[in-house]
Amino acid sequence: MAGRRRGAGPPFAPARLGLPRWLWLPALLGGAFVLLPLVAMVVRIHWSDFPALITSQASIQALLLSLRTAVASMVLCVVFGVPMAVVLARTEFRGQSIVRSLVLLPLVLPPVVSGMALLYTFGRRGLLGHTLDVLGLSVSFTTAAVVMAQTFVALPFLVISLEGALRSAGRRYDVVAATLGARPTTVFRRVTLPLVLPGLLSGAVLAFARCLGEFGATITFAGSLQGTTRTMPIQIYLSNASSDPDSAVALAMVLVVVAVLVIGLARQGRSAV
Amino acid sequence: MSAVPDTGAVSDPPAHLPYLHVQAVVPERDVNLRLDVAAGETVAILGPNGAGKSTLLAVLAGLIRSEGANGSPGVVLGGRTLDGVPPHARGVALLAQEPLLFPHLSALENVAFSPRARGVRRPQARAQARRYLEAVGVAELGRRKPAQLSGGQAQRVAIARALAAQPQLLLLDEPMAALDVAVTPALRQTLRNVLTDQTALIVTHEVLDALLLADRVVVIDRGRIVEDGPTHQVLTTPRSTFAAQLAGLNLVAGTWDGEAVRAAAGLRVAGLVEPDERLATGDQVAALFRPSAVSIFTEAPGGSPRNHVEVTVADLEPLGDRVRVRARNDRPGADDSEREAAGGVPLAADVTPAAVAELGLVPGSRVTFAVKATEVSVYPTTGTFKRPTTQNQAASDR
Numbered sequence: 024m025a026g027r028r029r030g031a032g033p034p035f036a037p038a039r040l041g042l043p044r045w046l047w048l049p050a051l052l053g054g055a056f057v058l059l060p061l062v063a064m065v066v067r068i069h070w071s072d073f074p075a076l077i078t079s080q081a082s083i084q085a086l087l088l089s090l091r092t093a094v095a096s097m098v099l100c101v102v103f104g105v106p107m108a109v110v111l112a113r114t115e116f117r118g119q120s121i122v123r124s125l126v127l128l129p130l131v132l133p134p135v136v137s138g139m140a141l142l143y144t145f146g147r148r149g150l151l152g153h154t155l156d157v158l159g160l161s162v163s164f165t166t167a168a169v170v171m172a173q174t175f176v177a178l179p180f181l182v183i184s185l186e187g188a189l190r191s192a193g194r195r196y197d198v199v200a201a202t203l204g205a206r207p208t209t210v211f212r213r214v215t216l217p218l219v220l221p222g223l224l225s226g227a228v229l230a231f232a233r234c235l236g237e238f239g240a241t242i243t244f245a246g247s248l249q250g251t252t253r254t255m256p257i258q259i260y261l262s263n264a265s266s267d268p269d270s271a272v273a274l275a276m277v278l279v280v281v282a283v284l285v286i287g288l289a290r291q292g293r294s295a296v
Numbered sequence: 297m298s299a300v301p302d303t304g305a306v307s308d309p310p311a312h313l314p315y316l317h318v319q320a321v322v323p324e325r326d327v328n329l330r331l332d333v334a335a336g337e338t339v340a341i342l343g344p345n346g347a348g349k350s351t352l353l354a355v356l357a358g359l360i361r362s363e364g365a366n367g368s369p370g371v372v373l374g375g376r377t378l379d380g381v382p383p384h385a386r387g388v389a390l391l392a393q394e395p396l397l398f399p400h401l402s403a404l405e406n407v408a409f410s411p412r413a414r415g416v417r418r419p420q421a422r423a424q425a426r427r428y429l430e431a432v433g434v435a436e437l438g439r440r441k442p443a444q445l446s447g448g449q450a451q452r453v454a455i456a457r458a459l460a461a462q463p464q465l466l467l468l469d470e471p472m473a474a475l476d477v478a479v480t481p482a483l484r485q486t487l488r489n490v491l492t493d494q495t496a497l498i499v500t501h502e503v504l505d506a507l508l509l510a511d512r513v514v515v516i517d518r519g520r521i522v523e524d525g526p527t528h529q530v531l532t533t534p535r536s537t538f539a540a541q542l543a544g545l546n547l548v549a550g551t552w553d554g555e556a557v558r559a560a561a562g563l564r565v566a567g568l569v570e571p572d573e574r575l576a577t578g579d580q581v582a583a584l585f586r587p588s589a590v591s592i593f594t595e596a597p598g599g600s601p602r603n604h605v606e607v608t609v610a611d612l613e614p615l616g617d618r619v620r621v622r623a624r625n626d627r628p629g630a631d632d633s634e635r636e637a638a639g640g641v642p643l644a645a646d647v648t649p650a651a652v653a654e655l656g657l658v659p660g661s662r663v664t665f666a667v668k669a670t671e672v673s674v675y676p677t678t679g680t681f682k683r684p685t686t687q688n689q690a691a692s693d694r
Contacts, residue, residue, distance in 0.1 A: 195396055196396060196398060198359065198383070198390075199390070199392075199396045199398075200398070200409070200413075201382070201383040201384045202357050202383050202384070202386075202388060202389050202390040202461075203384075203389060203409055203410040203413060203457065203458070203460075203461045204384050204385075204387075204389075204410050204413050204414055204461050205384055205409070205410070205413035206384050206413070207382075207384070209413050210384075213398075213409070213412075213413075214398055217398075217400045218398075218399070218400065220400075
């Protein structure tokens with residue numbers, strides 16, 4: 024959909040309109056600022072030790088844990104985030120703007136604070152901790168806690184991107200579908216969702232990427248148990264701090280490659296829609 | 297029903313209720329419309345912008361809430377009260393100016409959407425869709441996505457999609473307004489075919505739509521119905537200025553003074569009273585005459601039996617080998633509000649381009665319009681703007 028008009032541009036190249044030349048300087052500086060640290064990291068890597076460093080048990084456990092929990096969190100974000108976005112975009116109620124701000128709060132909250140908030144809610148001494156204990160559920164310092172922490176911080180990314188897509192899609196197609204005899208569920212499944220699929224995909228990718236990089240909320244709420252809650256970013260941080268920077272930088276490189284792959288796949292998926 | 301296959305048979309409503317009865321009361325838009333429509337009837341809804349036409353359609357489709365008057369039902373369709381019934385359960389399909397085909401579905405899937413939504417299995421739904429696409433003349437375009445269709449093709453698919461919903465009532469909101477003029481005649485013919493037995497309301501600005509598609513014309517102005525009658529009757533003896541303008545006729549409404557129609561701003565028009573009509577002094581009447589019967593003079597013709605009125609030329613429009621001169625009978629220099637207060641009547645005259653040049657007509661020219669009394673027909677308008685339309689009448693009007 025987004026790609027439909029691609030190639031049907033005006034007969035002249037829009038670039039010939041020209042940009043203000045001074046624009047190039049800050050643009051190039053900004054680009055260098057983003058890229059140079061990556062180059063520095065690549066330079067720093069000891070390529071001879073690289074295979075051994077990234078195939079150590081701790082590394083592989085951390086990578087697999089990160090991928091597993093990020094996928095699970097992304098699924099949870101979709102399951103809860105899609106209905107949230109639809110309610111925010113398609114209904115009007117009193118205090119809606121306040122609700123929206125609160126839902127998006129984790130976006131601006133320091134992740135450590137998010138982790139503390141989760142701890143005070145679901146931790147053993149938290150608001151729901153006792154109830155969970157009685158039910159035989161203890162989540163803090165488990166893999167489930169990792170997924171919860173990641174979902175908490177990544178959910179707003181999906182909600183905000185999908186809500187925007189829903190708003191720009193408008194309700195006109197929904198109205199047509201309804202007058203053609205489609206029940207609200209049918210309209211949602213066959214018209215509303217397909218129309219915002221690109222927005223949903225990019226929201227899900229954003230959420231996944233955010234989950235993969237999650238550190239502060241996870242280490243605060245879930246701790247750092249190898250194989251259970253020690254995700255890639257935590258492993259990297261610990262290695263770097265514990266005088267094993269070679270291993271840290273190698274793992275960081277792996278994380279960069281995974282992130283680039285995800286973004287590339289998502290782009291391909293989008294243009295195919 | 298020859299052109300469209302498989303339209304759901306609708307059980308006859310109770311005899312005392314019309315097939316469609318609507319009382320649309322929307323106070324916040326100052327709309328209060330009451331309309332009865334017979335089964336199979338096609339009604340053209342005409343009126344100036346903002347008159348309440350789209351509000352009427354939205355009420356019928358269930359998109360905006362309307363209160364019936366005094367607790368009586370707002371919308372009754374086929375014996376079923378639709379108040380509070382959500383849009384998907386009303387059996388009312390809406391075709392808008394833009395086709396609004398679902399962009400992610402092929403043309404065929406778009407048309408099959410409604411049968412699928414009703415629970416028809418995919419192969420049967422597709423077979424139905426193919427028949428409807430055929431009925432609107434685009435059978436070969438089923439596999440295309442909406443982005444690969446021209447505007448006219450897309451609107452045809454949208455018509456097929458609306459018909460595939462087998463609606464008890466089809467609403468068309470200026471279905472050809474957004475299309476290239478080159479494709480509208482063929483599309484109008486298609487609509488004429490598929491609307492034959494379909495109960496439908498069509499909002500339009502085109503007199504041709506009313507003539508070719510509708511059995512009956514309803515004129516809405518400022519949220520009220522000002523005229524309602526068989527198409528040919530409304531267009532040949534209009535009661536409202538809007539309908540007269542649409543029909544390309546001059547209408548002067550006023551009171552009968554025993555010899556002529558006396559309108560506001562000192563305008564007085566003598567004419568031939570329609571046979572069968574008996575007029576009493578003080579009756580509300582209309583004087584109707586064709587623009588081609590109007591002559592233009594730069595000075596008032598003295599001692600002539602013609603009706604004449606001083607006017608200000610508003611604009612000139614080429615019309616085939618003629619030029620239509622539009623004017624108002626107002627005092628020079630009057631502003632809009634004064635004109636309104638004086639009841640300035642819009643009048644039109646059709647003259648040759650040579651006459652325009654000879655008279656030196658430009659917008660703003662002060663001239664005299666004259667028309668022979670024998671060219672003017674006079675008929676009463678009181679109490680008759682709402683003519684009862686039986687289905688038989690409607691059928692014979694086609």
